[in-house]
Each structure stands twice: as structure tokens, then as C-alpha cells.
Amino acid sequence: MRKNALGRSLTAAAVACTVSLAATAIPAWAQDANTVKIGVLTDMSGPYSAMGGQGSVVAAKMAVEDCLKNECKGMKIEILSADNQNKPDVGVTRAREWLDRDKVEAIADLTNSSVALAVQKLIKDKGGIAMYSGPATGALTTAECAPNGFHWMFDTYSQAAGAAAALTKLGNKSWYFVTVDYAFGHSLEKDASDVVKANGGTVVGSVRHPLNASDFSSFLLQAQASKAQVIGLADGGTDVVNAIKQARSFAVGGKDQRLVALLVFLSDVHALGLEAAQGLVYTDGFYWDYDEQTRAFSKRFESQFKNIKPTMVQAGVYSSVYQFLKARAAAKTSDWKVVAQKMREIPIADAVMRNASIRPDGRVIHDMYLYQVKTPAESKGPWDYLKLLSVIPAQQAFRPMDAACPLVKQ
Structure with a gap:
């Protein structure tokens, strides 16, 4: 009797173990x-x-x-x-x-x-x-x-295709980049450079800064000394906010140079305030108004x-x-x-x-959109920061499909 009970107990345990193992083998999508x-x-x-x-x-x-x-x-x-x-x-x-x-x-x-x-x-x-x-x-x-x-x-191409192409076509032919030193910044600088060159412009140089930098003075002064018509900020977040603030204090991007931020968000404009951000031209994929x-x-x-x-x-x-x-x-x-x-x-x-x-x-x-930051006098209330310059149609706003992606048919 004890032997049969023990056998049944072991069999039950084995079944339970099998069920448990089967359950763990079920892929996540089958849940x-x-x-x-x-x-x-x-x-x-x-x-x-x-x-x-x-x-x-x-x-x-x-x-x-x-x-x-x-x-x-x-x-x-x-x-x-x-x-x-x-x-x-x-x-x-x-x-x-x-x-x-x-x-x-x-x-x-x-x-x-x-x-x-x-x-x-x-x-x-x-x-x-x-x-x-x-x-x-x-x-x-x-x-x-x-x-x-x-x-x-x-992506970096959509940001470059709008602002860089438009400004180069308007006669801003020589560019110098201040770039955050990691994959995002490198890609943004490259795509903007390619767009500038494709529209008849030149890149006279670049300098790279670490992510989350606090002091941009040396980078901005190098850019200013380049005599380039456009200083392109190939960074984002608090980096671009700090760079723009410090550029204003050093009079970088004044009469003979244009300061362009290649990746700006509404939160950046809000952090800067219209007094500092007015006149900036950039590409955005969404605006509340x-x-x-x-x-x-x-x-x-x-x-x-x-x-x-x-x-x-x-x-x-x-x-x-x-x-x-x-x-x-x-x-x-x-x-x-x-x-x-x-x-x-x-x-x-x-x-x-x-x-x-x-x-x-x-x-x-x-669709992507080319915006310009309003002056304080143009703004009619809280968060009224941007005026639409042009709509960039979906088929033009992004890089054509690249054969480097194996999902793209050759």
C-alpha cells in the first residue's frame, strides 16, 4: 500500500514538474x-x-x-x-x-x-x-x-533636410558645427553636412563637446573664429539650451554669423524664453497649435x-x-x-x-514642419512660441530608403 501511494505521489510530482516545465517553455506571445x-x-x-x-x-x-x-x-x-x-x-x-x-x-x-x-x-x-x-x-x-x-x-536627416537645406539655399553657404560627441551628434552633423554640400555649401570645420556639458565658451569661440556664415549646433536637450544661452552672452551668431540649432524641441524654447530663442529656425514633427x-x-x-x-x-x-x-x-x-x-x-x-x-x-x-521662433511681441500668450514657415511633405522630409538595410529590396 505504501509502495503504491509512493508511486502515485512520484507520478503526480513528475506530472506537475512536466506541466511546470511546459509552462516555462511557452513563449511570451502565447500568453x-x-x-x-x-x-x-x-x-x-x-x-x-x-x-x-x-x-x-x-x-x-x-x-x-x-x-x-x-x-x-x-x-x-x-x-x-x-x-x-x-x-x-x-x-x-x-x-x-x-x-x-x-x-x-x-x-x-x-x-x-x-x-x-x-x-x-x-x-x-x-x-x-x-x-x-x-x-x-x-x-x-x-x-x-x-x-x-x-x-x-x-531623425537626423529630417532635422537637417529642413533647416540646413532652406538656409543654404538662401545663401548661407559656409557652415561650422558644434557637435555633441556620441552617435546622435555624429549622425546629425553628417546628415546636415551632406545636405549643405548637396545644396552648394561648404563645411569649414567642427568641434565636439561632451554630453551634458556646462561650459560651451571654448567651443563657441572656435566656431566664431572660423568666420563661417552659419554655426550649426548638432546637439539637443539641455546641451542645446546651454549652448544658445552662452552664445547669446558671447555675441556668437550675431550680425555676420547665423546660429542654427539642428535639433530643438518646444521644451527647449520654453526653457530659453522668447527673448533668447527668438528668430531660431528649426524643423519639428509636432506643434500643439x-x-x-x-x-x-x-x-x-x-x-x-x-x-x-x-x-x-x-x-x-x-x-x-x-x-x-x-x-x-x-x-x-x-x-x-x-x-x-x-x-x-x-x-x-x-x-x-x-x-x-x-x-x-x-x-x-x-509631414514635417519648418518653424521660426516668434519674437516676444509676436507671441499672444503662454506657449505661443512658433510660426509656421513651410510644410515639408512626408516623401521629402526623410532620407530615401537605403540598401544598407537588409529589409530594403535591392
Whole structure:
């Protein structure tokens, strides 16, 4: 009797063990199709926190709210968030934990180009979906492209194609760059240089500064001494804000030179104030006062986030998360291959994007806009900072598909 009981006990244990092992072997996409986790990986406290940061988390939650009212009824959706600290090792470690341990299906924002490239390599190996609204490097849709990586809002080419092309055509032929010394800055300088040269201009030199620099005096004075007609700031976040402030104090970019910021966000203009920022020309992918839809979206965002208007990064997080959720609901599975295909099939239609679509290389193309910062006298109230100079159509705003991406047909 004891022998039979022992045998039954061992058999039960073996069955339980087999079930447990089978459960752990089930891939993440085969889990509950109505439960979805999305991670927002961003800069929470560093130089890019104002353009992304906690505002990106708010934008992602707004996308969840909207989808639950419509396409995602009955689904359980959870938003996780983390600070990548602008360090690739920190960012990729958290992304791996999310994918392996927390069964996160999609990662959004990914501000910082080095972090984004590290995560792109990770998802090529492990699966999942990444939607890049914060990083600018063009490598995400060229040599490092992935079938499950989507570059959503802007890149270094889109920023250069607008301002650099327009200013060079207006006769500003000689350029000198002040560039942040990592992948994003290098890419921004290269793309702007290529556009300048393609329009008959020349690059007379460049100088590089560390990320999150506090003193730009030596870099700006070198640029001023170059006698270039245009000093191009190939940086972003607090770096570009500090560089512009210090340029004004040193009278850099005065009568005989033009100071151009190649990557500016609404949060930067707000930090600078119109007195310091007036006259700056730059390319943006989203402005709160563009039309009725953008005004309604931005009013809602502002009510949930410190009375602050959204940047194009935060608006891009909303758009990308909403598109992912619509695709996820339509796919009725969390298999990333199926969802990624649905993301490409379903038209992008939301409060943020205009004339948007996803190319085979993962680049999301859409209209971009050339803006000029208003003078204090032109502004009619809080956050009334920009005047539209021109619309850059989606097909012209972004780099043509590159054969360096293996997803592009030869």
C-alpha cells in the first residue's frame, strides 16, 4: 500500500514538474492575448528628460485610455517605465529584464541614440517590438534596421533636410558645427553636412563637446573664429539650451554669423524664453497649435502633466503606442511578428501624425514642419512660441530608403 501511494505521489510530482516545465517553455506571445505590457524607456533625470521623461509616460497612458475606449475594449494594458540614464548598458539591461521577466511586448520612446541602437540589437535576437520616438540616429533604419524596430517621429536627416537645406539655399553657404560627441551628434552633423554640400555649401570645420556639458565658451569661440556664415549646433536637450544661452552672452551668431540649432524641441524654447530663442529656425514633427486635433490633444496632455505642452517626442510616444495597441488588438495574439505586420497594414490615423505610413525599413514617414521662433511681441500668450514657415511633405522630409538595410529590396 505504501509502495503504491509512493508511486502515485512520484507520478503526480513528475506530472506537475512536466506541466511546470511546459509552462516555462511557452513563449511570451502565447500568453493571455488580452493582457499587454508596454515599457517606456526614457531619460527621466538627464539632459533629455524635458522632451521625453515622465511626459512620455503620460503620453503612453493617454494612448492606452484612447484605445480602451475603442479598439482595445476588454483588454488589460499595463505601462511600465524606467530611466535609461543615457547609458546603453543600463538601457539594454532594463529592456532585457522587461522582455524576459516581465513579458513586456513593446518598448517605447528610447530617448538617446546609443541606448536605442543597443536595444535594437537586443530585439533582433529576442523578439518584441521597439518604437523609437526620442532617438535621432539614422542607423535605426539603415545598417541597423530590424523588422520589429520602428523609428517613429524624427531623425537626423529630417532635422537637417529642413533647416540646413532652406538656409543654404538662401545663401548661407559656409557652415561650422558644434557637435555633441556620441552617435546622435555624429549622425546629425553628417546628415546636415551632406545636405549643405548637396545644396552648394561648404563645411569649414567642427568641434565636439561632451554630453551634458556646462561650459560651451571654448567651443563657441572656435566656431566664431572660423568666420563661417552659419554655426550649426548638432546637439539637443539641455546641451542645446546651454549652448544658445552662452552664445547669446558671447555675441556668437550675431550680425555676420547665423546660429542654427539642428535639433530643438518646444521644451527647449520654453526653457530659453522668447527673448533668447527668438528668430531660431528649426524643423519639428509636432506643434500643439497646428490644427484643431493637435490643440485638443495638447490641452488634454497639459491637464495631466504640470500644465506643460507636449514635445514631438512625447506626441510620438502617444502615436506609436496607440498604433501598436490597435495592431495588437487586431492581431488577437502577442506574437511580435504578427503584430509588427499589422502595424504596417493599419493606417496611422491619430491626433499627432499627418500623411503617415511605415516603410519596409521601419521608418515612419509623415509631414514635417519648418518653424521660426516668434519674437516676444509676436507671441499672444503662454506657449505661443512658433510660426509656421513651410510644410515639408512626408516623401521629402526623410532620407530615401537605403540598401544598407537588409529589409530594403535591392
